[in-house]
């Protein structure tokens with residue numbers, strides 16, 4: 001779990017002190033700031049306290065982070081010839097995951113794809129701070145940094161990829177477009193549903209996921225409250241980090257890898273067709289209706305059988321989530337034909 005957080009409107013003002021404390025006493029200390037490129041040339045973030053030594057990376061986030069991109073950024077940070085005292089990730093899931101990955105890779109040799117998997121990181125990472133500017137990914141709370149490599153989309157899952165400190169500031173959420181805002185929040189709603197209906201959970205993750213679900217329903221069917229949403233997102237992140245996802249995420253990975261759909265969007269496209277597994281789909285549809293969002297049909301006649309097959313293969317690679325959802329016998333329950341049948345509805 002993340003040990004320290006600041007929560008509240010204006011909480012971002014704590015970042016300056018946190019970084020100055022890390023730099024204190026070292027003449028050539030520097031920090032790496034990974035900031036979603038959306039914030040470039042916009043007067044939203046105050047970075048006036050940074051020095052010329054600090055490295056600001058406006059990260060490309062139009063695509064989800066690739067291992068090759070992360071490796072390039074690590075080389076850039078290494079070109080300073082010394083290690084930074086902190087790595088900060090400001091943005092959505094992608095920017096935060098890039099920051100997590102950089103902090104791990106700066107102290108662990110080799111390309112990032114070597115660390116895609118579970119507990120492959122040997123050396124302690126650089127101190128890191130996460131600042132979400134969209135709510136729902138859970139990236140600020142989890143130990144995964146999801147990267148798309150040459151052969152697989154898989155996280156660096158390690159105790160070293162957990163933020164040391166996070167800053168939850170509702171003022172930073174106000175810039176997100178409506179659709180993206182909703183898709184990302186629904187990612188959290190889906191994490192909760194998958195966690196609750198899986199086999200890998202305990203009283204703690206159930207309590208967190210139930211409360212997070214209730215809060216999201218109150219927020220989206222009742223009154224919008226951004227701070228409450230950040231908390232719901234965090235609780236959902238904690239729940240899923242200590243349990244597992246289920247059927248929706250594997251299907252969404254198939255859509256994302258083959259068609260390049262962004263995570264939250266792919267999750268919504270998939271979840272919309274999973275009513276037979278998750279009762280929460282009904283409420284999800286009510287929320288879409290209230291926000292006047294109509295999800296398009298993604299799997300059209302233009303999609304070839306080969307593409308569908310690759311999507312199904314990518315889905316069925318996710319052994320852990322699928323056995324969480326269906327039990328150890330999942331391969332006999334969730335067949336490739338069933339996956340393709342579901343994909344065709346999306």
Ligand SMILES: [Fe+2]
Pocket residue numbers: 137187188191249263267
């Ligand atoms: Fe997700």
